[in-house]
Amino acid sequence: MSRHTMRTAAVLLLTLMLALTSVASAAPARRLKWTAQEVGTGLLVWTTAISDIAKRELPKDVSIDILPYGAIVASLTLVNDGKADIGWGDVTSAWARDGVILFDKHHPNVRAIASAFSESILQIFVTKDFAQRTGIKSLDDIKARKLPVRIVTKPRGTLGQAAGALQLEAHGITYDDIRKWGGSIIETSVSDIVSLMKDKRADIWFDYLAEGHPSATELTQTADIVMLENSPEARKKLEGYGFHPVLTKAGTWRGQNRDLQQLGGSTVLTCRQDLDDDVVYAIAKAIFGNADEIRAAHASMQVFDEKAAWKVPIPLHPAAAKFYREQGLIK
Template sequence: MKKKRFLLSTVLMLVLSLVLAACGANNDEGNGAEDSGDSGAEKPKFISIVTGGTGGTYYPLGGSFASIISDATGIETNAETSGASAENMTTLKAGDAEIAFSQTDIASYAKDGKLMFEGNAVDNVQAIGTLYPETIQIVTTAKSGITSVEDLKGKKVSVGAPGSGTAANAEQILEVHGLSFDDIEKQDLSFDESTAGIQDGTIDAAFVTAGTPTGAVEALSATEEIVIVPIAAEKIAELLEAYPYYVEDEVPAGTYGLTDKVATVAVQAMLVVKSDLSEEVVYDVTKAIFENLDKVTHAKGKLISAENAVNGVGIDIHPGAQKYYDEKGIKAE
């Protein structure tokens, strides 16, 4: 009898040991998932993309990207209007959005704490990638009589919304022509406000840094004979020497009803992201955008590609975006 009880106790202890071992194994597996880097990171329910004004290129593109990200990742994504590049970098620093459009020059200023970011560097932002050239367009009308940058002296000129990157471009272009903001009646207006001001005669010209064709300028061309003020070749060379992030560009003939192409310069539009977003999420976002470009309805969608996204970035690329480029064998030229 005692022998039977001993055998029963032994069997029960063996079974209990097996159960505890199994539970321990399950707990180890669970802990491994939680600690396995980004695979255990919490996926955000919502992502906000800050863009620019409704009359520019950032806002409609941002709307397309938001739809693509929502559909491909299941993360609800929304595009919001803003004062564009400089304001967007500050917004990401404050944690009030996750992704932003920016000019490459402005993102570089922000990371380095230069110009408008002096004493207020943005250290929590990395790149997803560059998108397309941001053409600097000096917009006026035939009736203004303005045909050169020098003609802007003494005129009422919009240099872009407060917090935008357009003002820096305007200041640098005026600089190489021997002018400054003191030589113009500076106005700080959004693209829509600028073109409305040109139309009603309250301003004479406006700097617009955006992909062409730009919606606000297209709308103006429906009622006015548009002039895009050219930048002379020697001044372009001088600008590129002083500020290497510029590239030569042109506004093609036919744009806004122009008879001939117009020589100018450009920076690049880029997407930046908060660096604390997980590698997994940024990888998914990057893949979603570059593998669904056929769903982008704006004309600039044709200029965007993953192959060009790593060129001219100017700041560090987020590891999640880099993982996507590495998988595709994409390297900077």
């Protein structure tokens, strides 16, 4: 082989190697779409904080795009339909899986990464004026006396609205009953709810909120409010929807002078069932290893318990389950 031919072959080989290197480096990066909620919400703060923590463990080719919409109900559908990779759920995760209550179809493609971030609770706020005028002690009194009560909830299709309907149903009361007895149902925004309750244009607010929720705190700090419990029989029925018992200590809300036997549920971080194992494993590892930082990220996450993160209402993603097994949390 001549010297010229050898040089030509070497140049061709070098060119080929550079081309292959270029192709490898141009391999598409993985971009994760993570649903949150609009600006100013706690869910967006959680997502930003946890995604920043996750980046420390994620493979270098993975980046995260936070979608500032979705809330929890919509988030589950976005993840199930492949329009998002990661999102949020709670007791609604099981409802979505089964296609019940707020969901008109089964959501089989959603898996859990972690739970126990915060605790939301079924709440019943009653104006003190209404409580004193009627002597109401429980929702059973509404049914027994067919009281004309003005109820406010969030818009239909939200967990807050479902919380009210389910609690009434557990006491044998329907929206039609409320209207038949001369009452009303107003479904509106939280800001309107607070105004209606403060101005005594509504009597009862049903919702599903964490302790210290800003709008509920504003209401209890600026108006006289009484807290009601669901009856023991109703609580048993509500547990069938995935809620679990929660003790709310006296003084949690202004004007609450006794402990309340309530029901709640934990927030769940969800993902597509086919999300890459290395991505899910890295996120689970980052969350477990930075629990103190997560608890400090938002007041509602102070209750985060990394050792309970595997306790979820839907199946864990296999990579998350693998991580928790390695920590000795599940067998």
